[in-house]
Amino acid sequence: MTPRLSTVILPVDRWHEGGRAKWRRAEELGFHAAYTYDHLSWRSFRDGPWFGALPTLTAAATATERLRLGTLVTSPNFRHPVTLAKELISLDDVSGGRITLGIGAGGNGFDATALGQEPWPPRERASRFAEFVALLDRLLSEDALSQRGAYYSAEEARNIPGCVQRPRLPFAVAATGPRGLRLAARFGQAWVTTGDPKLFAEGTPQQSVEALRGQLGRLGAACEEAGRDPAGLDKILLTGFTPEGAGPLQSVDAFVDFAGRHQELGFTELVLHWPIPDSDFAADQNVFEKIATEAMSRLG
Numbered sequence: 001m002t003p004r005l006s007t008v009i010l011p012v013d014r015w016h017e018g019g020r021a022k023w024r025r026a027e028e029l030g031f032h033a034a035y036t037y038d039h040l041s042w043r044s045f046r047d048g049p050w051f052g053a054l055p056t057l058t059a060a061a062t063a064t065e066r067l068r069l070g071t072l073v074t075s076p077n078f079r080h081p082v083t084l085a086k087e088l089i090s091l092d093d094v095s096g097g098r099i100t101l102g103i104g105a106g107g108n109g110f111d112a113t114a115l116g117q118e119p120w121p122p123r124e125r126a127s128r129f130a131e132f133v134a135l136l137d138r139l140l141s142e143d144a145l146s147q148r149g150a151y152y153s154a155e156e157a158r159n160i161p162g163c164v165q166r167p168r169l170p171f172a173v174a175a176t177g178p179r180g181l182r183l184a185a186r187f188g189q190a191w192v193t194t195g196d197p198k199l200f201a202e203g204t205p206q207q208s209v210e211a212l213r214g215q216l217g218r219l220g221a222a223c224e225e226a227g228r229d230p231a232g233l234d235k236i237l238l239t240g241f242t243p244e245g246a247g248p249l250q251s252v253d254a255f256v257d258f259a260g261r262h263q264e265l266g267f268t269e270l271v272l273h274w275p276i277p278d279s280d281f282a283a284d285q286n287v288f289e290k291i292a293t294e295a296m297s298r299l300g
Contacts, residue, residue: 001263001268002087002296002299003259003262003263003267003268003269003270003296003299004032004033004095004238004261004268004269005031005032005199005218005269005270005272005291005295005296006031006032006033006034006035006068006269006270006271006272006297007026007031007033007034007035007206007271007272007273007274008034008035008037008072008238008271008272008273008274008293009022009023009026009034009035009036009274010036010037010042010045010050010273010274010276010281011036011050011051011052011053011056012045012048012049012050012051012276013049014049014051015051015056015059019051019056019059020059020060020063021058022274023063023064024063024068026064026067026274027064027065027066027067029292029293030293031067031292032067032068032269033067033068033069033070033100033269033271034060034064034067034068034069035070035071035072035100035102036051036053036056036071036072036076037053037071037072037073037269038054038055038071038072038073038074038075038079038102039053039109039110040078040110040111040114041110041111041114042109042110043109043280044279045279047109048052049298053071053074054071054087054088054091057069057070057071057091057095057099058090058091060093060097061091061094061096061098061099062094063163066098066099067098068099068100069095069098069099069100070100070101070102070149071100071101071102071103072102072106072172072174072192072238072271073102073103073104073174073192074101074103074151074174075103075105075106075111076105076106076128076132076152077106077107077111077112077114077130078111078114078115080136080152081132081135081136081139081152081154081168082135082139082157082293083151085136085139085140085159086159088101088140088163088169089140089159089161089162089163092163092164092165092169093157094159095164095166096164097165097169099125099165099169099171100169100170100171100172100173100189100190100235101169101170101171101172102128102172102192103132103136103172103173103174104173104174104175104180104192104239105125105126105128105174105180106125106129106177108137115224122245126179126180127138127150127151128151128152129179129180129181129183130179131149131150131151131152132151132152133171133173133183133187134187135147135149135152135154136287137168137187138158139154139157139159140162140163140168140169141162141167141168142159142162143146143158143159143162144156144157144158144159144160145157145159146269154230159211162217170189170190171187171188171189171190172188172189172190172191172234172236173187173188173190173191173192173194174191174193174194175191175192175193176193176196176215178222178290180216181218181222182222182226183226183227184219184233185219185222185223185225185226185228185233186220186226186285188233189233189234190233190234190235190236190268190269191233191234191235191236192214192236192237192238193213193235193236193237193238194237194238194240194241194242195208195210195212195237195241196208196211196212196215197241199211199242199243200241200242200243200245201243202243203242203243204243205243205244205261207243207260207276208242208243208244209261209262209265212237212262212265213265216235216265216266219233219235234268234269235266235267235268235269236241236267236268236270236271237262237267237269237270237271238271239258239270239271239272239273240272240273240280240281246280246281246282246283247285249275249283249284249287249288249291250283250284250287251287252287252290252291252294252295252298255291255295256295256298256299257261259295259296259299260299265300272288272291272292274288275288
């Protein structure tokens with residue numbers, strides 16, 4: 001099956017100074033979905049403009065008609081399931097049921113301490129993520145909920161009328177470790193990876209392919225343990241973090257070669273970063289648009 005092609009648009013532009021135009025152009029180019037990062041700030045963009053993910057997606061929902069929209073990814077670093085559920089239900093309504101929630105455990109970047117807390121140790125982060133996803137699943141599926149947890153609780157939380165998409169909007173769970181993969185198998189409609197971060201700087205494309213093959217194998221085992229067919233779970237690769245870096249965006253041929261290798265692994269969706277000049281995501285806009293309109297038709 002030919003993978004779907006999507007993009008991720010970082011929230012670095014004022015809406016009326018280029019932001020709106022990017023989301024509209026993404027729909028015109030025929031992308032399956034357009035996502036954005038859900039951070040308070042991020043890496044090299046920390047000292048420049050950076051807007052909120054959910055307001056940006058709400059604006060994008062009113063500027064587009066067919067394009068799926070979502071986060072890639074939201075994490076518990078600065079969010080709570082009760083308030084997030086209310087915002088997601090509202091966003092799903094505004095978009096007419098076009099929202100996918102990409103969700104992950106988060107990391108130790110700026111978001112991890114922005115609310116004044118100490119970064120969570122890895123074990124606590126994994127435990128929080130598991131509780132966060134399970135509670136959010138119920139909040140988005142039930143009209144009213146009271147539940148006490150070790151980290152997150154809800155007391156008579158009302159979420160009427162619920163999501164447009166039933167029983168709730170889809171989750172795309174970002175995970176590579178065993179606990180996260182079990183969450184993807186249990187709650188996800190899709191699984192997200194960026195590859196093996198240890199290979200980004202010094203690994204080879206072939207090593208990356210083998211690492212991804214291993215991740216897919218462990219995802220399959222987690223699905224089987226959960227009594228689920230792995231084929232029923234979409235597999236999303238957020239590109240730009242494998243050893244190829246931005247290389248696949250140098251030409252249509254280069255991208256077709258890259259996409260073919262990952263199609264053979266079983267990925268059902270590839271996500272490209274919208275070009276941002278003078279950044280890690282710099283690329284020729286014309287080549288990027290040619291990839292969007294021509295590349296996937298060349299895959300077998």
